Amino acid sequence: MASSAGRRARASVRGYRERATRASGLSRVGEWWASLPERTRAWIPVAIVVTLAVLYPFYIDSLPTNIPIIVQFPPLHDTVTILVFVMMAVGLNIVVGYAGLLDLGYVAFYAIGAYTAGWLASGQFQQVHFSFGAIGVQSNAGGIHISIWLVLLIAAIVTAVGGILIGLPTLRLRGDYLAIVTLGFGEIIPQFVRNADDLHGFNLSGGTFGINPIDQLGFGNRLHDAVGLPVTYNAYFPPTPDRLFYWTILALLLFTLFCSMRLRDSRLGRAWIAIREDETAAGAMGVPLMRTKTWSYAGGAFFGGIAGAYIATFNSGAFPTQFDFNISVFLLCMVVLGGMGSLWGVVVAGTILAWLNFDGLGNIGSWFNTNILPGSHQIDVPKYSFGIYGVIIVLMMLFRPTGLIPERRRKREIEEGTRGPLDEPLYEMRGADEPGAGERGAGGRVPRG
């Protein structure tokens, strides 16, 4: 009995192999795939996605515009904003995902970045005449005009310093207090720029009108003549400016991703993750807690600053209404949905959510209203966008706290219940009726009275 069964099994294995060799095409691809080194296998999908993204401006016009539900792919102009938001989500992921510190005021960094660009590359301060490498500005124009490329870097550094200044006094606080303080800063800074048009007669921020116009991106005549790079982005007929802005933000985003990845694997990044997992243990192992946390703030802020300065030059203006608390929550939603600490998860979730916000909800709403609800009962879907994000946040937290694409380490943490700075459990409700009560043996934690 047993031997005949074994023979049959062997025969079926042989048959399978034969069939596999016969269906040669696919299996050869499979074998080739398996023979590749693991590193290469991990990078090929990334390379494909990046290539598709780089070529997007060329094939966007041939994409269909009557797809059910989502209607169409985002037009190039919106894609720039979407990528700026993805970039900010990746920056926020450094603070929330890597270091496990809840930041509810990331919009402050965005605002600082945008206004730094406004101050250093516009005619805001007519009293001074300063120009350094600015493109498309008359030499006798009032105000400070520094090359936008340089301004992107300066904004990043200023914002990082801002992050350190906000972080130093507050990072000692426990997690939820830290969240509130960051929220406070996220509210103060927009209100400050809204009201700072009359600081004892000095107009710092242009008040509700904001600062505009802001200088343009470009490479100038010399580089144009030498290598053919565009003089200024806006000097061309559409869609060329949008394409240039798109490629620039794509490059910035890839740079952010690269930095974020290298940071995660660096000594500093491992210290962040150690703090996230167990602050006390990390401290006992010699991780300097304050310094490490402050660096995570500075790192997150750095990219927020670049994003803010970039969107300011893209929109050619910085306006106080851009910087709501909602933006902070929206970015947090991207990180939560993607999986805290998971870089690719944040990119995917960020792209989806940002697209929903700028295009998708409108498209879906109009499709829904024309195809499902023709008649009087029309729903204004974008009006409830933040309710929808709220639902996403709550559902993710309740049913899949690790996010769409969980980071392996974070997943283990949540499953095993290690405790970072914020990860103290609320309460251990271990009643007699719960099976397996007391297994985790965390002991009686005495909450503060």
Next chain:
Amino acid sequence: MLGLVFVALILAWLIYNAVTRTTPFFNVLLIGLTQGCVYALVALGYTLVYGILQLINFAHGDVFALSGLFASTMVGGAVFGLTSSSTTFGLIGGLTATFVIAAAFGALVNSSIEFLAYRRLRNAPRLSVLITAVGMSFIVQNISLAVYDVNARSIPQLIPGADLIHVSGVSYTWDAFFVVVVTAPVLVLLTWLVKSTRHGKAMRATSQDPEAAAIMGINVNRTITFTFALAGALAGVGATLYLVEFNIRYDTGFTLGLIAFTAAVLGGIGNLTGAVLGAIIIGLIQAFNEGPFLDAPGSDWTKTLVFTILIMILVFRPEGLLGERTPEGA
């Protein structure tokens, strides 16, 4: 040290204004106290929930706005049909009923939030619960938006703005008096509830040590639900009071909630007396900031001022005015 100098400077500024502009000074003082009463009711909700779950219930401000909107439909519309010309008896009856219904509504909403979201996260990391609270805040806000739309709701002026007491330019109006008349008994009732009833005892026990409380036979989940209901009821009463003087929009709750939370932190979060004290201080600060005084920054800066205070307290005295210092430092 620096804090003391700061406080001294503020006192000097107050005294200067009290001397030079006596009449507006006292008027503003009364406005601040009135405003502080409303903040107190909301701040107590934050403090109650924080005391028992150590959770900042971000949705609390939005529960406030939703119950306020709900109350606005009760008072003016088809239900009670109160107008400024209603009889005194009808006015008292209608308003009392509105307060009770708004309180019940707030309690229902707040405890449903706990039941639907927070309860499932009892063993989850604190970060998860906090993020969920932010999400719930947006959900409740959008429910308000869906039901009551973007327009601000108000009620007819039921309590006359006429003077109750008038002493040399300083006037104390009926509507300000009304706010105090409602708030004071509610606070007394709450104190009695927490200090002297079985439910209150269970709340205090759960807040000290939920496990030990459970061992002693306290139904911890029910106690938590009760706390959320209590906080929601306070928000409902507060929202109705707020309606007497101002109007409410779907997003009123966010800023107001943050201000009230600041008040709770200022007084020492988890401490009931502290919340009331903090709320009155914040109410006064707001009133003086917006009042007609020398170099007062004005209402444009109120939010900045309040949040700066919040940050200063959290950094320099995280246990608040009346809280106890703990080894954790907060």
